[in-house]
Amino acid sequence: MSTPPTPSTPPTPSTPPTPSALPSPVESFTSPHKVDYTFVAGTGRSAFLRGLQERRLLARRCPTCERVYLPAPEFCSRCLAELSEPFELAGTGVVKTFCVVNFPFPGQMIDPPYLVAYIQVDGADTTLMHLVRDVEPADVHIGLRVEPVWCAEEDLDTSMNSIRYYRPVAGGSDA
Amino acid sequence: MRDIAVVAFAQSPGTSADRRDDMAEILLPVMREALGSAGIDRTEVDFWASGSHDFHEGRTFAYIESLDAVGAWPPISESHVEMDAAWAAYEAWSWLQLGEGEIAVVYGVGRGSLATDLDQVTTTQLDPYFLAPLRPHQDALAALQAQALVAAGMLDEKQMAEVVVRARAAGMGEPGAQVSGEVTVDELLAAPYLASPLREHDRGPIGDAAAVLVLAAGDTARRLAGRPAWVRGADHRMDTHYPGTRDLTRVDTVTLAAAKAADQAGFAAREVQIAELHTEYSYQEPLLTNALELSGATVNPGGGPLVARPTTATGLIRIGAAAQHILSGRADRTLAHATSGPALQQNMICLLEGDR
Numbered sequence: 001m002s003t004p005p006t007p008s009t010p011p012t013p014s015t016p017p018t019p020s021a022l023p024s025p026v027e028s029f030t031s032p033h034k035v036d037y038t039f040v041a042g043t044g045r046s047a048f049l050r051g052l053q054e055r056r057l058l059a060r061r062c063p064t065c066e067r068v069y070l071p072a073p074e075f076c077s078r079c080l081a082e083l084s085e086p087f088e089l090a091g092t093g094v095v096k097t098f099c100v101v102n103f104p105f106p107g108q109m110i111d112p113p114y115l116v117a118y119i120q121v122d123g124a125d126t127t128l129m130h131l132v133r134d135v136e137p138a139d140v141h142i143g144l145r146v147e148p149v150w151c152a153e154e155d156l157d158t159s160m161n162s163i164r165y166y167r168p169v170a171g172g173s174d175a
Numbered sequence: 176m177r178d179i180a181v182v183a184f185a186q187s188p189g190t191s192a193d194r195r196d197d198m199a200e201i202l203l204p205v206m207r208e209a210l211g212s213a214g215i216d217r218t219e220v221d222f223w224a225s226g227s228h229d230f231h232e233g234r235t236f237a238y239i240e241s242l243d244a245v246g247a248w249p250p251i252s253e254s255h256v257e258m259d260a261a262w263a264a265y266e267a268w269s270w271l272q273l274g275e276g277e278i279a280v281v282y283g284v285g286r287g288s289l290a291t292d293l294d295q296v297t298t299t300q301l302d303p304y305f306l307a308p309l310r311p312h313q314d315a316l317a318a319l320q321a322q323a324l325v326a327a328g329m330l331d332e333k334q335m336a337e338v339v340v341r342a343r344a345a346g347m348g349e350p351g352a353q354v355s356g357e358v359t360v361d362e363l364l365a366a367p368y369l370a371s372p373l374r375e376h377d378r379g380p381i382g383d384a385a386a387v388l389v390l391a392a393g394d395t396a397r398r399l400a401g402r403p404a405w406v407r408g409a410d411h412r413m414d415t416h417y418p419g420t421r422d423l424t425r426v427d428t429v430t431l432a433a434a435k436a437a438d439q440a441g442f443a444a445r446e447v448q449i450a451e452l453h454t455e456y457s458y459q460e461p462l463l464t465n466a467l468e469l470s471g472a473t474v475n476p477g478g479g480p481l482v483a484r485p486t487t488a489t490g491l492i493r494i495g496a497a498a499q500h501i502l503s504g505r506a507d508r509t510l511a512h513a514t515s516g517p518a519l520q521q522n523m524i525c526l527l528e529g530d531r
Contacts, residue, residue: 031308033299036291037233042197074200077243080217 044074047086049158055150058086059124070124092169093121093128095144100137115140119166130160134167145169176439179271180396180403181498181527183213183389189353189483192288193383198227199243202284202385206244209280209387213399217246221276223253224267226260227284227487230296241284252276259283260386261453261490261513261523267390268406277395281388283492285485287381293486301517302416314378316517318370320423321458325372327424330461332372336363338457339376339481346478351492353380353483377457384485386492404498404509404527408440411513411523418518429466429512432524440526447526448506449473451493453514455480462519463512472510476500490514494525501529 041049044060048071051058060072060083067076072083098117115137118127132140134149146166156162185208187201210216223245227238238255239247247253252275256262260283267279290296294312301307324330337360346355358376366374389399396403412428412435414421437443444450444467452475454460464474475481477496480489490513497511508528515521 029308031303033295033307035230035233035295035299037289038194038291039233040194040197040286040289042200043195044200045197073197073243075203075243078246078248080203080244080246 042074044072044083046158048072051086051088052160052162053156053158055156055162057089057091057121057148059089059121060084060086067125068123069126070121070128071126089121089123091121092145092147093119093124093166095132095140095142095146096120096127097142098132098140113137117146117166119146130163131165132167133165139168177272177274178393178396178405179268179390180392180400180405181388181495181502182391182396182400182403183209184387184495184499184502185209185212186351186386186488186492186495187384189351189382189384189485191353191380191382193286198232198237198241198284198286198385201383202241202282202387203244205385205387206280206282209389213389213391215278215389215399217280220278220280221252222267222270222279223247223251223282224255224260224263224270224279225253225282225284226256226258226263226491227286228257228296230290230299231286231293231486232289238284241282245280245282259487259490259513259515261494261511262411262515264388264390264491264494264525265409265411265523268409271390271392277392278399279390281390281491282385283485283488283490284385285488286383287484287486288383293381297517305417305419312370313517314370314373316418317378317456317458318373319418320462320518321372321377321456323423324458324462329424329465330458332364333360334461335372335377335457336360338454338460339363342457342475342478342481343376345476346482349477349482351384351483352478353382355478355482373456373458379455379480379482379484379489382483382485384483384488384492386485386488386495388491388495388498400502402502402504402529404501404529406525407442407528408436408438408526409523410435410439411521413516413521414519416520418520421518423518426462426466426519426522428522429463429519429524432522433467436524436526440528442508442526442528443468444510444524444526445469445471447472447508447510449476449497449500450510450512451475451479451497452512453480453490453493455484455489455514457481459514459519467510467512467524469510490523497525497527501527504529507531 059070062076064079346352410432494511497509500506511525
């Protein structure tokens with residue numbers, strides 16, 4: 001939509017530049033950047049990650065507020081107190097919330113559809129995100145009791161990948 | 176202008192690479208020390224401001240990890256600058272000037288060691304058309320400025336070596352120093368070039384550290400510190416993004432920032448007793464001292480960034496060190512300088528003063 005000229009509009013130049021008089025602008029070029037890093041997990045997270053290599057879920061409790069962190073940092077993020085020595089949890093837990101991922105995206109490791117959930121491991125006050133498998137998505141609901149499925153011995157690592165996924169507890173009832 | 180002062184400062188020991196601690200773990204002991212020396216707990220803090228850089232950490236929103244050392248959940252008034260925490264200190268100072276609160280805590284976490292090669296990171300801050308594709312490393316950009324100064328007869332390599340000799344001697348016994356010791360000018364001049372006229376020792380060693388500064392206003396500052404370090408004036412200016420359009424032998428942004436800070440403070444840079452300068456390279460010290468006309472002042476009495484450069488905490492440490500001289504009674508008037516960008520592109524000047 002063009003606006004009609006008003007009386008106050010200044011006169012247009014007698015020789016306006018035509019679009020063809022301007023060189024075409026450079027619209028793109030490639031300048032890739034690559035940066036390599038060392039990731040320092042810290043002492044708190046390292047305790048949790050080392051536990052995963054031994055099929056153990058290691059939690060830590062705040063001595064002040066009793067909150068149990070899994071995974072645990074070094075300090076309680078509320079009280080700023082140093083957390084207790086790591087202790088092991090059985091690993092079973094409850095689905096606190098979940099969604100089904102239906103769309104593909106670059107870098108995706110798993111073929112959709114698949115189900116990701118926040119799992120509150122028994123004894124912890126925080127939740128872990130992981131896959132829930134061996135179950136029809138329609139049968140997953142908040143409150144479903146689940147257990148971890150650990151990877152093979154030779155694949156154990158200081159990584160969340162040591163747990164392949166969670167699945168409903170066999171014959172278990174809802175929380 | 177409201178009276179705003181630094182009432183406490185603490186920093187972690189300087190390390191070339193901390194492979195044990197995450198950001199919160201580096202920061203928390205320093206936070207405890209700073210709040211402890213101010214005699215406050217975190218519930219009394221009205222505003223938090225921090226500085227660090229995702230590109231140094233290799234993760235998005237990396238700074239939120241450091242908030243675990245602050246206790247960040249509502250209600251908290253909190254801000255972050257994606258650069259040296261000296262600029263977070265300026266933000267906190269401005270926030271207090273607006274009368275929004277009485278106590279602000281500023282912290283910087285520098286993790287210079289996480290990038291395998293920090294030059295891969297620093298090229299990303301250059302202009303994307305003419306410089307970034309060439310991948311000039313930091314030392315090359317600094318060397319261009321140093322060479323321009325040498326060619327203009329404003330500097331020679333012996334002078335640069337003398338700066339390093341003094342810095343390394345001053346760093347002895349300083350917990351924040353990564354390098355220190357007795358060296359001679361002749362030894363230094365025998366070392367090979369890194370990017371002429373610069374040698375390895377002419378650049379501050381990159382490392383990891385955290386620093387925390389507590390700022391307070393008026394009577395609160397007087398209550399929290401025996402001798403508050405009043406920030407009488409502060410200003411920062413930046414030069415053009417493309418160094419090729421600058422006369423590299425001049426740092427007009429330093430001169431201008433210093434003049435603006437002096438207008439606020441009522442005294443000039445040349446009147447301070449101690450100056451803490453953000454000299455990432457040795458050649459920068461004579462350039463800055465000339466621009467600031469610092470004929471009588473002691474410069475970087477603890478060695479400065481030439482003995483430790485924890486990236487995004489380095490500038491904040493300059494402000495903290497300048498304040499510490501006043502808090503401890505060593506000086507009445509001090510200056511802090513912070514820089515960012517290639518070849519002193521951005522510069523901040525703070526003028527501090529103690530009650531006499």
